[in-house]
Amino acid sequence: MKIVVVDDDKLVCTSLKTIIESEDNIEVVGLGYNGQEAILLYSQLKPDVLLMDIRMDVMTGLEAAGTILGGDKDAKILFLTTFLDDEYIIKALKLGAKGYIIKQNFESIVPSLRAVQIGQSVFGQDIVTKIPGLINSGDHQDHQTFDLSDKEREIIDLVAQGLSNREIANSLYLSEGTVRNRISVILEKLVLRDRTQLAIFFYKNLL
Incomplete structure (x- = not known):
C-alpha cells in the first residue's frame, strides 16, 4: 500500500512515516507540507491513501481535498488532525473524505489506513459521537x-x-x-x- 503524508509540521511528517513504515506491506512514497503540495503529490504518485492534516499554511487540507476529489471522486483521503471543530468535521464529510481521526490516537493510524484502502470509512469515536448533533x-x-x-x-x-x-x-x-x-x-x-x-x-x- 502506497501512502502520501501531508502535514505542515515536518517532525510530525517524519514521525508518521516511521510509524507507518514499521508495518508490513505499507510504504510512505511522498511527504508534503501544505495543501498545494498534497495536490501535486497526489497527481504525481497516485497513492492508495492520502493522509493529511487540515490546518496548514498556503492551502488547507480541506481546500486540497476539494480539488483532489473534484478531479478524482475515488480518491481516498484520511484526515489526521488535532482539531475536533464541528465546521471541519462537516466539511470533511460533505467533501467525501474517507475518514477523520485524531492525531493523539496514534495507534489507530495504520488500522485506519488499511480500512480506508479497502473501501471503509473511518471516523474516530470522538467524531462518531459528535455526528448526530451536527446534522x-x-x-x-x-x-x-x-x-x-x-x-x-x-x-x-x-x-x-x-x-x-x-x-x-x-x-x-x-x-x-x-x-x-x-x-x-x-x-x-x-x-x-x-x-x-x-x-x-x-x-x-x-x-
Whole structure:
C-alpha cells in the first residue's frame, strides 16, 4: 500500500512515516507540507491513501481535498488532525473524505489506513459521537419517502455503524456479494456517492 503524508509540521511528517513504515506491506512514497503540495503529490504518485492534516499554511487540507476529489471522486483521503471543530468535521464529510481521526490516537493510524484502502470509512469515536448533533434535525424526512425496504434500512444502519460488507453479511445472513450489490442499489436510489454520504444520510434522515 502506497501512502502520501501531508502535514505542515515536518517532525510530525517524519514521525508518521516511521510509524507507518514499521508495518508490513505499507510504504510512505511522498511527504508534503501544505495543501498545494498534497495536490501535486497526489497527481504525481497516485497513492492508495492520502493522509493529511487540515490546518496548514498556503492551502488547507480541506481546500486540497476539494480539488483532489473534484478531479478524482475515488480518491481516498484520511484526515489526521488535532482539531475536533464541528465546521471541519462537516466539511470533511460533505467533501467525501474517507475518514477523520485524531492525531493523539496514534495507534489507530495504520488500522485506519488499511480500512480506508479497502473501501471503509473511518471516523474516530470522538467524531462518531459528535455526528448526530451536527446534522440539522430540521431536514429530517420520513424514511417512507425514500422508498426503502426494511432490509435496505437495516443495511444503511449497519453501514452507519462502520461495519464492513463482510460484517454486514454475517449480521444479516447474506452473502458479501449480495450486500455489495444492495449497497450499490441503495446509493443509486438515494443519489449518493459513497458509504460516507450514506452514513450522513442515516443520521440526517433515518435516526
